[in-house]
Amino acid sequence: MFLSRFDGQSRLLVRALMSGISGTQKALTAFHKQQRANPELSLVNLLQTLCQDEVTRPEAENEPLVIKPMVCLFSTLFKQNLLTFVYLVHSVLPGTAILHLLKCLSKDSYVDPWVTALSRQLERKLALHHDEPLCTKDCSQKLKGLIDGVVGCSEKGGWAQCFNDQIVKSESQIISDVSEVSTQKKRRVSFVHLEDADDDETRQQSKRTKWTIWDDKLVELEDKDVKRDAWEGSEGAAPAGSPAPNSPQGNLPENLRASFLHIKELLESQKEWDETSTDAFKVLNECDSSQVEILCSMLNLPELPEHSLPKLCNSILSLSPDLSYSTAATLCRSLLLEKVLSLSEPASRCLVTAATSLCSHYPRPICHAVICPVLEDKTIGLPQAELLNRLIESCLDSHYKLLVLQMTFRVSWSEAVLSIIHSLLDSKADLNEEVFTQFMKQLVSQSPHVTKSMKFAKMMLTVLTKYSSHITAAHKHSLTSCLDVNETFLKKSLQAALKRILHT
Structure with missing residues (x-):
């Protein structure tokens, strides 16, 4: 009708x-x-x-x-x-x-x-998870009873007895069964194994019919290897579009779900975004910190292709009012941290553009959510140091440079970290007496481990030339002990620079 x-x-x-x-x-x-x-x-x-x-x-x-x-x-x-x-x-x-x-x-x-x-x-x-299972409580009880009744499935009887006297399903019935097992992968939605097996001899002679959904079509599988691949593929992988297994779980309010779907469509679209695309991200100002975590996980932002970062960042930066600290920190961490940590070569233009634009607008969230974890990572290398140095030079004012320098006091000074410290000092960070004293203590404790490091030597030369006014009589003895163990060709230059300070 x-x-x-x-x-x-x-x-x-x-x-x-x-x-x-x-x-x-x-x-x-x-x-x-x-x-x-x-x-x-x-x-x-x-x-x-x-x-x-x-x-x-x-x-x-x-x-x-x-x-x-x-x-x-x-x-x-x-x-x-x-x-x-x-x-x-x-x-x-x-x-x-x-x-x-x-x-x-x-x-x-x-x-x-x-x-x-x-x-x-x-x-x-659609990545909108439910905590409750797919089947009802009554259905779960019936399934448990069925399983309990067929525990001896490897013995004569068992599952074979359950299916005894049953009519083999027609193709149309198998298609209907697809709807009952749609938790598996789209390209391998179901696997049906029909077998008339009352005993071992009959089992060996019977014809096995295997069916699966492949590219949305029902096809028959005759090869045992194909059967195994279909089975392993469907069990071993989550449905396409699902969040990572360890991602935060939870339900979002209905308005946030709709916004999530809109954002997801934008991220998957190959078309240029118009001005109205920014409206989808206004929901970020309506979320609390836990909801932002869930949204980032459901959108799988750490896996977002780097070429999509600039337009996404432009939409985020055009929001008014600005995002809260917690929201901005969560977004920056999701968008940048994993990509920065995984760098094995200089960062791409898209990643540099995204990082600098976010750092310029949200320096404090970037410092705590991205720069600090990168410094603490024991595998930090020169590609990470190069990107962080660009952020330090072009995006951070003196206050945040001081904050990053203090972060280096809590980690071991590798070559990459030394490069970042040198960049901070070379930019003439405004060090107060307390921070400079902390820096000198760290300098003394780290120097025995970097006696042959040219980066450490260059950083020391910067301290002696640009921060000579900060060096007190108490610091001079510490610096002398640091230079005595230095084994680079800059040792004499460093000792000469310190000597000039001692006679002033």
């Missing part, structure tokens, strides 16, 4: 989804044909029409008319087919449209367990 509400292409898909347990496969076949005829085909109209409100009769005669989304008025089997179809083609659908459909289905007066499970699985595909 509702078919007339759909356009021609959508009507064909609705008819397919209404055609029983093989509806999902028929809809996929129809959709692929439509795509070949029109590569620009969109399924948004289909979902929008299904989400339209409809006036319907109440369940009881004396109650007033009620308004429900159209999708709630279709049969349960149609809803199952629809959700399975959407799961398989979700990559060509906007996340916001899928989320709207799931919200409409949640208004259904009758809650079908399979529809609920498929809805939750779709939310997981």
